[in-house]
Amino acid sequence: MSVTAAEGFVASGLHAGIKARRHDMALLATEDRRPVPCAAVFTQNKFAAPPVEHDRAVLAANGGVAAAIVVNSGNANAGTGKPGRADAERMGAAAAKAAGVAAGDMLVCSTGIIGTLLPMDKILTAIPSLAGQLSRDGGSDAALGILTTDSVAKEAVIEGSTFTLGGMVKGCGMIAPNMATMLAFLTTDAAVERDVLQRILADAADRTFNTLNVDGATSTNDSAFLLASGRRGPCDVDELADAVHRLCEDLTHQMALDAEGMTKLVRLKVVGAASDAEARAAAKSIAENNLVKCSWYGSDPYWGRLLAAAGSAGIAFETERSSVAYGGIPVALAGAPIDHDAAAVTEHMKRKEVDIIVDLGLGAGAAQVIGIDLGPGYIKENSVTS
């Protein structure tokens, strides 16, 4: 129900046969089929998939509005060249016709394997049913229709004082800062101008989705959208921005807990860097380091690997100013080990959610990322094409 919690939106989801069994298509539309302001952020990967190129073109042409978004999972329509671009157009046109919206206001998303053409027969056959099932109750089916290797649907709703905000996401692998292989669809019934909406979404994505680093890989298909139906009129913009931020934070946490092969989520704070940008670079270097990730999997507080990753991040770093704490317990100061309650650190490291602070001792720069451990489950999931 989440993506249809806000007034003015309907949705649906079903099994079209792209995947073997589970739901693999979703449709989100405005209740009256009219376009509404739509903020969007996309992957920064230059190997962007045809649906991303399609959506960028649509939003550039119509000034940033959308009446509906059609989604398929199981096949990313990426690495498919010109035929893939034509397929994205046909998928959008068919969904627009079936749902009764203008083709120029229809967005398209795909997620799944790369390098294989979409099974267009299955998609075109399913689209009329998908449109026919659009309803206020269809949010949960839509949330299932966008999943790939996700094990659970990921939804959230926040009630503001004068608006409702809801959303659904998918994503569990190929996730590195900048939203790799994740799709997010947020809706609100507040009336907000497109520019304001875009600023709110971009800012929230930067502080939430873009801090999640599952595997350092940036996807070809990442897209996040925020649509505002306006049904309940103007709202306090700061309140909405705060709500969007909290909703994205909640959805990011849900994705982290469902990351491919994960056994541990690590909130990694880097403080004391020369600047926020350097703190982000250090946090990224640490969170993507396989030796660090393996130590997290093994619940091993091997702080030396964290400083080794920070020391090779291309930032200002001085060994004798660096310290590391696990669960609030300092284990290294001035780049060297110190006496500490090893049993308490071990106990903390065995948790599913771990907190680590790396203090570079140089300045006021700070950043936080959510890192994921690297265990056998990740390899099992990614060593053969699913």
Add this chain to the structure above:
Amino acid sequence: MSVTAAEGFVASGLHAGIKARRHDMALLATEDRRPVPCAAVFTQNKFAAPPVEHDRAVLAANGGVAAAIVVNSGNANAGTGKPGRADAERMGAAAAKAAGVAAGDMLVCSTGIIGTLLPMDKILTAIPSLAGQLSRDGGSDAALGILTTDSVAKEAVIEGSTFTLGGMVKGCGMIAPNMATMLAFLTTDAAVERDVLQRILADAADRTFNTLNVDGATSTNDSAFLLASGRRGPCDVDELADAVHRLCEDLTHQMALDAEGMTKLVRLKVVGAASDAEARAAAKSIAENNLVKCSWYGSDPYWGRLLAAAGSAGIAFETERSSVAYGGIPVALAGAPIDHDAAAVTEHMKRKEVDIIVDLGLGAGAAQVIGIDLGPGYIKENSVTS
């Protein structure tokens, strides 16, 4: 025998008790205990270990010569602060006294776990025996004494027309461009000026050691040395440079085949980049991408992941100009799949050594790296402190 194959060098190796069972110390010295020109390259990690700081200071003070190098494995003496620096000095001074060389001409190397002080009692107890065993026959013992998680010793010898060149290395994890956690000791009996020797070593390391990328991690302790005893007089400098390059290539291949948890070695060429630097950046991004590495482990020619990694490398990239070939067989052209002999690709991917070419189709920039797959063995080796 490798490191003592060239005239004028003696070596030894033994078990000091730092590791449970295997050899864990080595000593390399000139036969007459006099200093000779010594080229050196070190880790670029700012979290460099005390022995690296010690060696940099020694070579800066004495103008780039060395009479001996003492090595321990099992403990990197990294992340050990001021006490670690003092330990490196004591280890060097003790070895210099026992071997009969000036303390200012003694280099020190350590490799192993980070963040724990050296067991100095064991090291100081073993040093007199280590010095007493120095001999022309001690090369093989020395090659064992420098190993950490390596499963085999790594040695090579090249006979030049007027000189002999030999060497030993260790390294199998925490290896990314720029030589992480590897130690290399090369010797020759040619007479070469220090500046020429340095240029030869730096160039060879850049084209060999620095192209090996096991896990994207840069170590705290990397060091490579080339000593020239001069016993057999001047040589053809170009011939020596070529021999050093080929020797380093051989040793790099030995390290790749012994990489932690490896089942597959991938020679990855990126061509058609806008510049050599952009080709290197793309090759690094691909070789470090866990989704790519998992596909190599699974013998899965999932070319889309390679282009996705290249597309997020921050370089010039155009989907419709990009192509990928496995074992010389093109599987993708213009960013889209093409018909190909799938059985032949599958057969190639099952080999232990795989060749992949990614052509960006933009310019003349090219680079090659040696990448390693990511399988359960790597995680097993690195999830708990050994």
